[in-house]
Amino acid sequence: MPLHDTEAFVLRTFSLKEADKICVFFTREAGKVRGVAHGARKLRSRFGASLEPFTEVTLTYFAKENQELVSISACEILRSQFVAGISSERMGVMQYWAELVDSFLLDHEPNDAAYRLIAASLDALRQAETDNLMPLARYYEICRYFEIWMLKLAGFFPDWRTCGLCEKDLSGEQAVYLTNEGMPQCLNCSGQRGDELRPAVWRTIQEILTQSPAKFLSLTREPGLLNQVGNIATRLIARALEREPRSYEVLSRLRPAL
Ligand SMILES: [Zn+2]
Structure with a gap:
């Protein structure tokens, strides 16, 4: 043994x-x-x-x-996460993350990047709460950050920098279109089919993929942006898992009303 x-x-x-x-x-x-x-x-x-x-x-x-x-x-x-007390929001967020990790990652398959993501996200969340930087919307934002990364690390998120068909760099595009499979396309290739992503939404996803969770939490952004990123994440997660996560209602509680 x-x-x-x-x-x-x-x-x-x-x-x-x-x-x-x-x-x-x-x-x-x-x-x-x-x-x-x-x-x-x-x-x-x-x-x-x-x-x-x-x-x-x-x-x-x-x-x-x-x-x-x-x-x-x-x-x-x-x-421990419980040393200096813990808010019900942080508990809810951690419960949701635990379900995502349990659902997306396979038994007996090491994933060091996911381990580092969890450690850094927990640290950022705890630190922001200690520093009183946590209005409700911030819990929602860090959840969306975690979702996009979980999708990416589990192989369910395409390369977002370039058009999925012609491989054109998308950073200068006026709009990016997203197919049902979550593949981003430039205006020409998409024929304007699929979901249109405003440049600001596309850039927010790029920020998630290039910033640490602490940095991401420290920046203020337009409230509607994360809701739109969230809609995309929700769709890709439901597609990958073929169901909605069970602890999903925590997100509806934290979602800012616009
Ligand atoms: Zn293209």
């Missing part, structure tokens, strides 16, 4: 029998891993608070060949 030792984020947990929990982790070394934490539901569990959502931990587990569930032997907290 090989022993594994890796940094990981807790994504979610489910009760299993009276004393145990099933935990879903996103590990740096092995991607998504599901395991059993024996005794985790007991009052004085050795797992303590280490299994709260998006706690970053050092995870030690045993994996048996051909078994989906690994056996968790230790889980030490590296960083």
